[in-house]
Amino acid sequence: MELRGLNIDVSDKGKAKIFRLSGEIRTDIYSDFLEFFRTKAEASNIILDFQNVKYMSSAGVGALFNINKVANENNKKLVIFGLNPSVKKIIELTKLSNAFVITDTEEEALKKL
Amino acid sequence: MNKENEPKDKPQSKKNANEEKIKFGIKFKLSIFVILLIILVVTIISSILTTSISNRQEKQMAEELSRNMHLSIDYLSTTAREAIISLDDLLLLNIVQKVAKFPDVGYVIITDPRNHILSHSSDIEKTGVKLEDPTSENALKSKKTLIQPKFDPHNISPRYDISMPINFRGKKVGIARIGYTSDRIFKDIKNVKGNILLTSLFVIIGTIALGIVGSIALASYTTKPVKTLVEGIRVFGQGNLDHTISISNKDEFGYLSKEFNKMAVYLKKYQNLLVEREVEKNLLDIAKGIQKSLxxxxxxxxxxxxxxxxxxxxxxxxxxxxxxxxxxxxxxxxxxxxxxxxxxxxxxxxxxxxxxxxxxxxxxxxxxxxxxxxxxxxxxxxxxxxxxxxxxxxxxxxxxxxxxxxxxxxxxxxxxxxxxxxxxxxxxxxxxxxxxxxxxxxxxxxxxxxxxxxxxxxxxxxxxxxxxxxxxxxxxxxxxxxxxxxxxxxxxxxxxxxxxxxxxxxxxxxxxxxxxxxxxx
Incomplete structure (x- = not known):
């Protein structure tokens, strides 16, 4: 699966689906990114591997917030791990760090489920 | 909306304009080409046939002449021998005059072994005159039938002199000579050639006439799908994307029409998409304008x-x-x-x-x-x-x-x-x-x-x-x-x-x- 500037690989792991993202989450893919993960969040727990995400715009944080909301409404969980400092900074600036379950590693992420 | 209606209002005038532009259509060119081809082929075949037929006729006539000459000289020498032996001048004259009436015969002469005229078909007064011209000299010397000039069926001479020694018990008692003229043969050959030429001309004209009709019909048949295609494209060009071209031929034209119809379907889809996009874009432009004003x-x-x-x-x-x-x-x-x-x-x-x-x-x-x-x-x-x-x-x-x-x-x-x-x-x-x-x-x-x-x-x-x-x-x-x-x-x-x-x-x-x-x- 590829959105403009972002590759998404999916694999099953225990109770969750792991989506390994690589590239950039720019403002112009906001709607497509949101639409793609909203349907996934309705169906299963989601772990997002951010290790290869170089950049995310504040709109991307908005999209994650919405996906998280959908997951919660469906009694599913969204866990994000491996954020680089610039992505972390964006989430901090939007004051949404507490809205997400964020871990450093995949093992920790799996434990949060 | 005005733009869309415009072409539909004037289809007739457009059609005329288009037709005026085509001065020499495919049909015309194809007809001319086929006609020229027919003329060329018919002319070549006629020429070959005419030449070959007239040559054969000429040869046949020459052979007939040669045969007649030999038969006549044989007859003359045989009958004349009897008259010479019996010294019957009257009989000899009768024979000579009889042979002289044979077709194409110009003169008949019987000479003695030293070339003195014994009997002459046209001039009785020449009896006794010695013939010393080269032809007579040659005839005198020859021990068998001699035709002067030499007979060539492909190149007939206007005059022939055929001579034959008349022998009796191994001794030469005289020479029979007949002068032949080829005038009739030439006339016949000319007639035959004329007839063949005339026939050929009729055949050529007939074939060309048939060819013209045939080639126009062929061109019409061949160019019909082209016309259908051109007409289809014209209608299509006026914006009627629902138009389809129906050519059922199982040839290139049929294939072309099928491909064209496919293209029309795609174009129609694309046009609809464009219209939708245009509407969307207009709405977006309006929204953009409103947003700018805010x-x-x-x-x-x-x-x-x-x-x-x-x-x-x-x-x-x-x-x-x-x-x-x-x-x-x-x-x-x-x-x-x-x-x-x-x-x-x-x-x-x-x-x-x-x-x-x-x-x-x-x-x-x-x-x-x-x-x-x-x-x-x-x-x-x-x-x-x-x-x-x-x-x-x-x-x-x-x-x-x-x-x-x-x-x-x-x-x-x-x-x-x-x-x-x-x-x-x-x-x-x-x-x-x-x-x-x-x-x-x-x-x-x-x-x-x-x-x-x-x-x-x-x-x-x-x-x-x-x-x-x-x-x-x-x-x-x-x-x-x-x-x-x-x-x-x-x-x-x-x-x-x-x-x-x-x-x-x-x-x-x-x-x-x-x-x-x-x-x-």
Whole structure:
């Protein structure tokens, strides 16, 4: 699966689906990114591997917030791990760090489920 | 609509115009080609046939002549021998005159063994005269039948002299000679040639006439699909994309018509898509126009403050919104807002925020947080927690420099402090609006000093990319701002936007850009 500037690989792991993202989450893919993960969040727990995400715009944080909301409404969980400092900074600036379950590693992420 | 109807109104005149242009159509060219081909082939075949038939006729006649000559001379010598032996001059004369009546015979002469005339068919007075001409000399010398000149069936001479010695018991008793003329043969050959030529001419004319009719019919049959195609393309060209070309031939034309019909279907689909896009684009243009009219049309200039703004939408309607306005006697309100997402949903959120802001702005003079709370509650409820926006809202008392502001998930407040010649970054704030209905925003008090200016921008500016996908970044933005720090707010905005434009030149942008400079003086 590829959105403009972002590759998404999916694999099953225990109770969750792991989506390994690589590239950039720019403002112009906001709607497509949101639409793609909203349907996934309705169906299963989601772990997002951010290790290869170089950049995310504040709109991307908005999209994650919405996906998280959908997951919660469906009694599913969204866990994000491996954020680089610039992505972390964006989430901090939007004051949404507490809205997400964020871990450093995949093992920790799996434990949060 | 007028444009669409135009071609349908004048199909007849267009058709005529098109037909006039075709001076020598395929049908005409094909007919001429086939006719010329027929003429060439018929002429060549006729010439060969004529020559071969007339040659054969000529040969047959020559052979007949040769046969007659031999038979006649045989007959003459045999019968004349009897008369010579019996010395019967009268009988000899009878024989000579009888043979002289044979077809093509010019003269008949019987001589003695020394070439003295014994009997002559046309001149009885020549009896006894000795013949000394070369032909007679040759005839005298020859011991067998001799034809002079030599007989060649391919090249018939006008006159022939055939001679034969008359022998009796091994002794030459005389010479029989017959003179032949080929006049009749030549005449016959001429007639035959004439007849053949005439027949050939009739055949040629007949074949050509048939060929013309046939070739026109063939050309009509062959070019019919071409005409159908041309007609189809003409109708199609007038905008009737429902038109189909029906050529059932199982040849190239049939294939071409099928491909053409396929193309028409694709074109029709594409045209419909274009129409839909056009409608969408028109709607977007209208929305874009409305959105543009919702932001300040000019900079705000008051004694003590100048607010200048700029906004650029990447495509259609955008999610950026900025506004500034007077509040009461000595305050200005400034807001910058970045709605997540684009298009109609983002534009609706933007319009709702603006409407709420303008409804509340006069009532609350000293609390940006109260307005933010009210707007957030409304947006979260109306858009079911699905639409979000970051914002920075400030109210500045330009008499005192006291500023109250609220940050909803937006970039940190950046102030250029002239006194210290440096930028101050103020990281405070809460989450974007639209996420949590009961979220409480807070007021932050900041005191500006004369000469300071505030920079408000959406991340479309700092994240603008150049051709090597490098972002402008906060750092570069500050450098640019520093370069223009001594200009007024209006000029700073213009110069910064110009520099950002140079940085991104040639690269496509992904996000809207908005920049506001609030200059306190």
């Amino acid at each position: 932001v300040p049309q000019q900079d705000l200039k008051m004694p003590g403050v100048t607010v200048a703004g700029y906004s650029k939408t990447v495509f259609g309607v955008g999610g950026d919104y900025y506004d500034f306005f007077k509040i009461g006697k000595d305050k200005v309100g400034v807001i910058i807002c970045d709605v997540f997402g684009k298009g109609i949903p983002a534009a609706l959120v933007m319009v709702t925020i603006r409407t709420l802001l303008h409804t509340y702005k006069e009532g609350i003079l000293d609390s940006t947080a109260d307005i933010a709370n009210a707007i957030n509650k409304r947006i979260t409820m109306d858009f079911h927690g699905e639409q979000y926006a970051t914002f920075f809202f400030l109210i500045l008392n330009y008499k005192t420099g006291r500023m109250i502001c609220t940050n909803g998930g937006h970039a940190p407040l950046l102030i250029y402090r002239r006194k210290d010649n440096k930028f101050l970054c103020n990281e405070f704030g809460e989450i974007p609006i639209g996420m949590a209905e009961e979220n409480q925003y807070t007021n932050h008090n900041i005191a500006l000093e004369k000469g300071d200016f505030i920079i408000l921008n959406t991340d479309g500016i700092t994240e603008a990319e150049n051709t090597t996908n490098e972002q402008l970044t906060e750092e570069r933005l500050r450098k640019i701002l520093y370069k223009y720090k001594d200009l007024d707010a209006t000029k700073i905005v213009k110069s910064v936007i110009s520099d950002v434009g140079k940085f991104t030149a040639g690269a496509s942008q992904h996000d809207d850009m908005t920049l506001i400079i609030v200059e306190y003086k």
